[in-house]
Amino acid sequence: MYQYDELDQRLVDERVEQFRDQVARRLAGEITEDEFKPLRLMNGLYLQLHAYMLRIGIPYGMLSSVQLRKLAQITRKYDRGYGHFTTRQCLQLNWPKLSETPDILAELAEVQMHAIQTSGNSFRNVTADQYAGAATDEIEDSRIWAEIIRQWSTLHPEFSFLPRKFKIAVTGSPHDRAAVRFHDIGIVIHKAPDGEVGFEILVGGGLGRTPMIGQTIRAFLPKKHLLSYLEALLRIYNLMGRRDNKYKARIKILVFELGIEELQTLVEDEWNRNKDGPLALPQAEIDRITRQFSAPPWQTPASAPNQPVGAVHAFENPAFEDWERVNVAEHKQPGYAIVNLSLKALDRVPGDLTAAEMDAVADLADRFSFGEIRASHEQNLVFAHVRQDDLLPLWRSLGVLGLSTPNLNMISDIICCPGLDYCALASARSIPVAQRISMRFQDIKRQHNIGELRLKISGCVNACGHHHAGHIGILGVDRQGEEFYQITLGGNAGENASIGKIIGPAFASADVVDAVEAIVATYLAIREVGETFLEAYRRVGAAPFKQRLYPEPNHAVA
Template sequence: RNFTADQFSGVAQDEIEDARPWCEILRQWATFHPEFAFLPRKFKIAICGSKRDRAAVAFHDIGLEIIKDAQGETAFKVFVGGGLGRTPVIGALIHDCLPKEHVMSYLDAILRVYNQLGRRDNKYKARIKILVKAMGAEAFKQKVEEEWAHIKDGPMTLTQEAIDHAFTFFQPPAYEAIDAAAAQSALDDQRLTDPRFAAWLSHNVVAHKQPGYAIVNVSLKETGFAPGDITAEQMEAVAELSEQYGFGELRSTHEQNLVLPDIRKTDLFAVWQKLDALRLATPVIGTLNDMICCPGGDYCALANAKSIPVAEAIQRRFDDLDYLYDLGEIELNISGCMNACGHHHIGHIGILGVDKKGQEFYQVSLGGSQSNDAAIGKILGPSFAQDEVPEVISKLLETYVANRTEEERFLDTYRRIGIEPFKERVYA
């Protein structure tokens, strides 16, 4: 698997350091690496360079969080053994401040320990999360430290020259010098001209670290279409927008949307109009209807149940934008089987398709999180038939609204009151 990072890397306002050069350094290290060639299963590595974790580092085989040490130098928190699927596990923190020059050798030591001690007799057990869980995080860390001691200051030690070279591949584009105050003032005036544009600005546009610019989320969540789907014609049109209004760059997100990372604030109204005409401006980013959904039984031979019809039924049930906005931030994730391609374990609300004697049913979980406060959801109770799911979601939301305080998100309320009030309402 390739290395992944925050979709806003290099442009995020809360960025500590751009994660992309580090992805490239480690990609070069991993390519044709004998230890990688010997791995029994897929192996996923994510790097987060921002204050808010948008790369889900705690749920990867190895997750790296960029931090600054006491001297202000780049360093890494290292998480190992995270993952979803049949055995959902939150990664263990085994190093809280790894110096940047040792990142390759330390990851090499992790791979060596895994290849030496990991299971290969059962493909379902041939993941590093199984080894870390079986050994315990401290014992695994000790083995890694012992292995690392032999290679720590060897050829894999990064020089500043090598690091600087990687950063040359990710230089900022040729931003214009924009009067940020004037651009914002004009944008505020435009916001008043159309409430639909104002809603899109509030939910689909993210602050950029370059004055006068913004990050645009291209929403692939229009009701009636599979979440994350985009036609060839729409994709070509978005590519043209990236060239006309940006620097020809287009990014994908694991929330199943697209990102135009460098849009001038003065161009946001024009970009919105064109995205709206393409039906790619649904202003639901971060809401219940910005759901993650796997292809499910409609397309996947592994699935136990369909996912897309469930997603559409929920979208149609909660199509009132004012209600969605009042609910605030809610992450809803849907998977059609235990392989968890829809990340249902880490949704604030998770839905899992299960098979019951040849019938499709859906298990609901609550309290998951993919961010800095990583958590795996807890199963609500017995599963539901497909046509019951929208009503179940409605009852969960009613419980949240009845119990929340003014500042609380769904996840905050759940953590404060626990699962029982939700369970009582749903199964009453």
């Protein structure tokens, strides 16, 4: 894991004191809320429906057990004893007091964490593959590049006032777990035919009101040019991105309006002037960062040769077997496995974790996974390096905590935004809908029979719950004070990205779970052997789902 050097630490410490001064000026009435707003937004502090909300950055989702314990302590001391993991691999506190936020940031700095640029119109937390460094299909560790980008994008003097927020994600595997095609910039690590490793750069993806899939702007970029290329691209966006309308200000709109070829020409011209300048990455820096993500000291037990996932204890315990088949992924090191901790049990708010659970997870990480934890954009946690012969005791321990629900990528593994329960922007509640769907589909055997089905819920058109990328997407809308839910089908976040299509008129809150049930029943009726929901939908299209949901012809209009 990356360890701050003296420079990284000094910057974060100075930033805390700068913010402490800004808060003091606000509390003393020296600056107005309007003047304070952009300052607090540079430090992840929002004003929500009921209180301030502080969003803590977790770069590329990586946490040490020490950091997780600190987060637990902070939620106890300054908040209400829980935190909420977000789709940007961040952690949100929902009830901090303004006057205490500088102290929270100071405590975070003690464990090399911060909240810089977790909001505002600048670079947001850089995200990466939660299986980085452990995945079997990985070309290179995405965290190395995410950390290099984190540093370059932190307090960037030229790009702190972009037209709109800017999100970058990196994947080191062809199988994309980081949804890079729905980011302002998506970076895919590639190996060229001659063996050189570099990057494919995608631009203009995004969700929100106008969902778009990122397009390739450069098929192959040598490693040392990563930052100079990003700087050139950001420079064109900073100058040409729209500033007249916040809903048209993301780079996806610039890509759409200019066309990818025109943008490419402008970026290449800018880049060719600067690529060999001071932003060219010295090999020594790449090596310095790479060393910090070197593999932990795996101790492959001689007694336990590598087992395919799902075969470790197959005949001992059916509940364990279910969990292992669904929540455990293959590891590149023989004898090891990747374990997903589901934060989507029946009685949970998706992504929430209490302080006691944070402490317990930190302890388990120390015992079973070299003291490290990752947060995924699906709002779950990951132990990336678990010995296969530790799977059974880990499963038992997770069961005690309620974190072993075997539902990874199943219908109850729902991505869900905070919605109207917390958020000032929301049109409708999303958490209760997620809970009702989980309740309806609580029979785990039934979920496993349905198979992979990614359901995502947003409480408004800003799409924080990624509903456009859900196999089933649910969008909350407000109709004269009543909550309605619009359903989209066929979205997907991975390497075969697609945007869900609206299936028909929205459903009243009381009917939305029945609608999901009807969609699932339709799928089960039409699926061919081994066909997932998404594959079936792509084969047959929307028609059978529409017929089932809107049987009367006068209702069958979108």
